[in-house]
Amino acid sequence: MSLSFPTMAAIRFGYGFRPGEAPPSSKDDLIGQLRMGAAATPDFPLGGPNMRHQAILSLEEQLQQIRQDAKTVTDDTTRRKMRKGVQRQAQQQFQHDANLRLMQAVLSPYGFYERLSTFWTDHFSTSANKSLPMRLIVPLYEAEAIRPFISGRFGDLLRNATAHPAMLIYLDQADSLGPDSAGGIKRNKGLNENLGRELLELHTLGAGSGYSQADVTAAAMVLTGLTIDRKEMDIAFRPNISEPGTHEVLGVSYGGRRRSRDDYLDMLDDLALHPKTAAHISRKLAVHFVSDQPDEGMVSDMAETWKKTDGDLTAVYTAMLDHPAAWRDEGAKARQPFDYIVTGLRALNAGPVNGVVGSFLAANQQGTDEGDMAANTPGMAGSPVTTDPAGEAREK
Structure with missing residues (x-):
């Protein structure tokens, strides 16, 4: 390994360096991020889980009212305006959540935990485009069905991801x-x-x-x-x-x-607990973090750890980090677009100035359509309109 351990840990297993933030100095530091990341409340969905549950119910009531009005109200123009208003409101909430999700990755000091959250949310993927309520449900899904369980038993994560409204609707x-x-x-x-x-x-x-x-x-x-x-x-x-x-x-x-x-x-x-599951997901983790063609010995060690611990994910991550192949061949893995942008923003020490940071990419990562966003967004996607010309110029 020609790169130092902190550099390799920050780049390969996190979202890169951020000025003023100390990179992980040991494997224990990386594993420790799982506990600290799980203990921290995510910045999304907007208003927190309880408020989001109420917002979902409110949206359902509005849609139900529109459906009922369709049976009695003959003015199609009025109904269309009502539905467009509800759609715009849901889309704006999703855009805010997408921006908050991006900022979560940019600002969090727990890069390994954030990378794993992205991995598992993609593994158990859903789409906000499925229906209008899904605009509000999908961000909640990651916050309450994925993030709390990514360092425990895979069986618990599987149960919660499978039996969540986002998955059942999608x-x-x-x-x-x-x-x-x-x-x-x-x-x-x-x-x-x-x-x-x-x-x-x-x-x-x-x-x-x-x-x-x-x-x-x-x-x-x-x-x-x-x-x-x-x-x-x-x-x-x-x-x-x-x-x-x-x-x-x-x-x-x-x-x-x-x-x-x-x-x-x-x-x-x-x-x-099936051996094929252990092998399949161990390989996916190794591909995500280390190489498109991962070392077979590392994958085997991870799968064996899975079997010995009944799918204890922290133990599986530790087996990956403990294998020499995890720390060689730097540059073998290209970053995916979302990771690339987050890494760049961290390197530039980006922060929530005016609440704006490239949320087009964050929205796409959660399954929204760029065309929908562009049609409903003043200025930069997902951002409040700034009233400070100097601040706007700096942000651009």
Whole structure:
């Protein structure tokens, strides 16, 4: 390793240097960031989780009122204006959250924790473009379902990411009914396999790991009943839409005469501990941080640690940091666009002057459309309009 340890640690496992901020001096410093990062309250979503839950309910009430008015009000122009106003309000909130998310990475002294948050939010990806309420739900998703769990057991992270309104809406699980369930027969609706497929292909085992289409269908059957309480915009389990009977996933049976929440939780726990999951995600972590072609010995050590510790993620990260391959071949890994911009802003000692820092990229990282942002944003995307010409000139 020709670079010093602090330099390599800051560049490879963090978001680079920031003037006045001491880089990590040991592996223990990097691992210690996990505890400190988890203890710090994220700057997003705007107003905090409790206020955001209320904002989501308020948005749902407004949309419901617009839908009701469509049945009684004949003035299409008025309804369109009302809907555009609601859309503009939701988009502006999302833009603020996108800017706050970017600033979180730029200003945080816990670069390793922030990089892992980005990794896991991408691994369990969702999109704010799915629906208007998702503009408000997606930032909340990272804050309450991802960040608190990235240093614990993978099984806990998997449970919370899977059973969150953002994931259930994004992958249409909220509309999945057991074809032979009482609710499915009554509503003449059936199974949606999106979440079952993503669960096996991306979130756990990985593509090409040996699961079959029958496993995907069975996993989707086990997940039936897991849905959304539309009044509270929270998760719910409804036995009357759960596909009855047992369903075999990778040779293990789940369910029975009476379906319950424990069926899908047991399946998630088994998938979290599966050797293919350990290998798949260990490799993804090594690729994210170290090299597109990671050292096989390092990946193997990480996967073995996963198996020995029942998916203790801190232990897996430690195994990665302990391997010599983690500290050689500097420059082997190019930064992704979001990381590149954050690193540049940190090097320039950027701060929240007028609340403005390139939020186009942050918004894209959370799944918004640049065209939507440009259409709804005065000046720079996600920023309040400055009234100080000198300050505006400095910021440009």
